[in-house]
Amino acid sequence: MGVMGGTFDPIHHGHLVAASEVQSWFDLDEVIFVPTGAPWQKADREVSDAEHRYLMTVIATAANPRFTVSRVDIDRDGPTFTIDTLRDLQTRLPDADLYFITGADALGNIFTWRDAPELFELARFVGCTRPGYELDEEMLADIPSERVTLVEIPALAISSTDCRQRKQRGEPVWYLVPDGVVQYIAKHDLYPAEPTS
Ligand code: ATP
Ligand code: MG
Numbered sequence: 087m088g089v090m091g092g093t094f095d096p097i098h099h100g101h102l103v104a105a106s107e108v109q110s111w112f113d114l115d116e117v118i119f120v121p122t123g124a125p126w127q128k129a130d131r132e133v134s135d136a137e138h139r140y141l142m143t144v145i146a147t148a149a150n151p152r153f154t155v156s157r158v159d160i161d162r163d164g165p166t167f168t169i170d171t172l173r174d175l176q177t178r179l180p181d182a183d184l185y186f187i188t189g190a191d192a193l194g195n196i197f198t199w200r201d202a203p204e205l206f207e208l209a210r211f212v213g214c215t216r217p218g219y220e221l222d223e224e225m226l227a228d229i230p231s232e233r234v235t236l237v238e239i240p241a242l243a244i245s246s247t248d249c250r251q252r253k254q255r256g257e258p259v260w261y262l263v264p265d266g267v268v269q270y271i272a273k274h275d276l277y278p279a280e281p282t283s
Contacts, residue, residue, distance in 0.1 A: 088117035122166040145266040172208040184209035189216040253277035
């Protein structure tokens with residue numbers, strides 16, 4: 087099982103390509119997308135309502151029979167820590183081998199994550215290349231090498247931050263996010279233009 091954690095505010099094609107590449111690379115039965123509850127690294131900015139982020143993730147993944155979405159993080163109170171995500175998923179899927187999928191930026195931060203040593207017992211980590219972020223081997227030196235794999239994926243210089251800013255500036259997000267997500271954002275007026283003062 088792949089586990090793709092993220093804020094998904096909004097979900098975009100960079101997330102979907104990473105999940106699809108890792109699914110195929112490791113021949114995974116399924117990739118579970120797990121939208122975060124309150125992301126502790128992002129306490130400094132307004133994150134969209136969890137239900138919006140959850141529904142955009144469902145819309146974006148609906149057509150892929152190997153993609154599913156889990157509510158474990160959004161239904162747990164308090165900030166989301168990956169250690170809790172993995173513990174909850176392991177309880178629900180005791181026989182599964184978990185592969186936690188991250189981009190190079192997130193993998194680089196892993197030692198600031200809570201309970202890092204236990205993380206590597208609960209799951210293997212798959213770091214995907216991401217334009218604009220270098221992964222130097224030194225950062226990975228403390229990670230048990232049999233528990234982490236780096237995978238080169240087609241480069242998509244897309245971020246949720248850029249998608250939000252585009253909407254706020256009145257610019258398109260077509261083809262950066264799935265069509266249904268473009269329509270969902272418009273329907274609910276997410277990321278409205280900031281009033282000019
Ligand atoms: P934000 O700009 O709000 O931080 P983001 O685009 O980084 O959003 P997240 O929800 O923070 O998206 O990321 C979830 C996971 O997806 C992280 O592990 C991140 O590294 C990875 N990821 C996001 N965008 C890409 C991309 N374009 N290529 C590869 N991995 C990505
Ligand atoms: Mg991010």
